[in-house]
Amino acid sequence: MARIAVVAGDGIGPEVVGEARKVVDAVLPGVEVTEYDLGAARYHRTGEVLPDSVLAELAGHDAILLGAVGDPTVPPGVLERGLLLKLRFAFDQYVNLRPSRLWPGVTSPLAAVKPGEVDLVVVREGTEGLYAGAGGALHRGTPAEIATEESLNTRHGVERVIRDAFARAARRERRKVTLVHKTNVLTHAGSLWSRTFEAVAAEHPDIATEYQHVDAAAMFLVTQPQRYDVVVTDNLFGDILTDIAAAVTGGIGLAASGSINPDGAYPSMFEPVHGSAPDIAGRGVADPVAAVLSAALLLDQLGHADAAARITAAVSAELAARGPEVAVRTAEVGDRIAAQAAG
Amino acid sequence: MARIAVVAGDGIGPEVVGEARKVVDAVLPGVEVTEYDLGAARYHRTGEVLPDSVLAELAGHDAILLGAVGDPTVPPGVLERGLLLKLRFAFDQYVNLRPSRLWPGVTSPLAAVKPGEVDLVVVREGTEGLYAGAGGALHRGTPAEIATEESLNTRHGVERVIRDAFARAARRERRKVTLVHKTNVLTHAGSLWSRTFEAVAAEHPDIATEYQHVDAAAMFLVTQPQRYDVVVTDNLFGDILTDIAAAVTGGIGLAASGSINPDGAYPSMFEPVHGSAPDIAGRGVADPVAAVLSAALLLDQLGHADAAARITAAVSAELAARGPEVAVRTAEVGDRIAAQAAG
Numbered sequence A, B: 001m002a003r004i005a006v007v008a009g010d011g012i013g014p015e016v017v018g019e020a021r022k023v024v025d026a027v028l029p030g031v032e033v034t035e036y037d038l039g040a041a042r043y044h045r046t047g048e049v050l051p052d053s054v055l056a057e058l059a060g061h062d063a064i065l066l067g068a069v070g071d072p073t074v075p076p077g078v079l080e081r082g083l084l085l086k087l088r089f090a091f092d093q094y095v096n097l098r099p100s101r102l103w104p105g106v107t108s109p110l111a112a113v114k115p116g117e118v119d120l121v122v123v124r125e126g127t128e129g130l131y132a133g134a135g136g137a138l139h140r141g142t143p144a145e146i147a148t149e150e151s152l153n154t155r156h157g158v159e160r161v162i163r164d165a166f167a168r169a170a171r172r173e174r175r176k177v178t179l180v181h182k183t184n185v186l187t188h189a190g191s192l193w194s195r196t197f198e199a200v201a202a203e204h205p206d207i208a209t210e211y212q213h214v215d216a217a218a219m220f221l222v223t224q225p226q227r228y229d230v231v232v233t234d235n236l237f238g239d240i241l242t243d244i245a246a247a248v249t250g251g252i253g254l255a256a257s258g259s260i261n262p263d264g265a266y267p268s269m270f271e272p273v274h275g276s277a278p279d280i281a282g283r284g285v286a287d288p289v290a291a292v293l294s295a296a297l298l299l300d301q302l303g304h305a306d307a308a309a310r311i312t313a314a315v316s317a318e319l320a321a322r323g324p325e326v327a328v329r330t331a332e333v334g335d336r337i338a339a340q341a342a343g
């Protein structure tokens, strides 16, 4: 049976992860769970972010379910670079998978978009680009200060994530991949991404392709999100585009994600796109849907496609029944989805 | 009288710039115009993008009005880096100004947003960041290829654009500046931007400030564009955010921009945010409003605030009268705005 590491984290993390576990137990009893205490609380208590010993233990699991880490009291970057990105990079999670669907019962902020019309997935590169941590500063704090950030892109890294995007498109109905970059300005990385995209596309004559600059894609996600099927893009562009995609499909309260190592050499990690939301933490009002859907992605990745599909169907039923503007009670939502998914 | 260089450019550029000139002539007769033939057509004819002699001539003008450059037949980057960005950098146009208003009569794709509710301006840094052209490739075309893009940020460059943003906020009603960056990942540049922002903010206790990560800002531009007044951000984030802002306020057909050298040492350049739209070029159906509004920004920059205000009011009247979904006739729109602005 699957062995899962759970990092509930900070803020609403423990609340929403609790419901996700409830749902997983309902569809697949017997999953082994080990809890890891990581995040802002541990950092404040011990100064530790991600001890090597914990990293090694996590590596021994089949997958990681993460709630949310972060708190305004921790300086920017400490938990992001030290924990979240550290895990993505250490476990070579090069496919950052972010599906966006406009579910029945959910109202898009876009007037012209109806449930069922948006069903896209962004395949965001997860181990390169501006997230590599390359950069520095000189003359810090003086009028002569310069600060650099470097985007590192390899053929190795670009090709594998593009291949993953085409493989996913081949399993979907519309069979279309959109490459998003900024080839007209970032000419070196843009050229690498374009050439690699064209090479992989040539092996998939049955899959439609298009290219868009990131600014145009950001615009079209607002005016015509229906047009996208699979979108493949770099780490930073993917970060921005997936928040737009989440916004037009009902908000990050519903957005799930997976940081996947498709080779299976390391555990993949699944987490809601939302943060720790300290303002509403502890009140039992956070929507657990994003965490529950992330757990479904996790089960799917571990080969439990059927259990994953049952969770997804239960979420769909929950959202359809809920109607717009309802006040969410975290535990009740989890109970209903668990009951429905258990069937 | 003002001496303006006009680069009509490619595609719909000449059509929309023609109307912008018509309107300028109507409100401020006697503006001296020199036309420059630059863009895809010239590149194909002569191989030249921006000869040094032309750059020197342009420098002798008070401002530049640009239509659009670019064509699918030119490799990505050639005209962007060689012409558009070359001008922005050579003329130290460090304030890339992009106002977004939801005009009366214009329907936002966002169901909850009504005309008059969105009135924001993005002050995008124009001479640094990932646009600096720093980067390269190694082992190009082989499996070992790496490609880099470097974001260069200086205290000098960051401080001057942030100062400009605060100065603009001080002249507006809501007096609020939002800094957008990605400080939790791009820690070096993010720290420089944050510290500089805080230092300048301390000199403006009467101006409200906030910080948002770029992914959150992209989301809030879709869910709550009303919340923004002045947004200051780096070159690439500004590129993406201004297309979202344009999308939620009726599309890039209405979005104007200025690449401004506030010191006046070099000419500033004004252009619609839209591109050359080769698919509709030559048919007289392009909306000239973005070009006309860009001309208004130009006149405002040159000290003709009154003429600029008359153009803006005429555009507002045109859009209010037009109603949604109307088929645009380029020359008729220009005629009506010119007549109205001439008063």
Ligand SMILES: CC(C)[C@H](C(=O)O)[C@@H](O)C(=O)O
Pocket (backbone or CB within 6 Å): A080, A081, A084, A085, A239, A273, B184, B185, B215
């Ligand atoms: C918290 C942050 C480091 C992270 C990212 O930028 O990847 C988040 O925004 C996300 O999208 O998962």
Ligand SMILES: CC(C)[C@H](C(=O)O)[C@@H](O)C(=O)O
Pocket (backbone or CB within 6 Å): A184, A185, A215, B080, B081, B084, B085, B239, B273
């Ligand atoms: C054409 C391109 C170089 C340009 C940019 O990225 O700045 C455009 O998108 C813009 O926003 O003016």
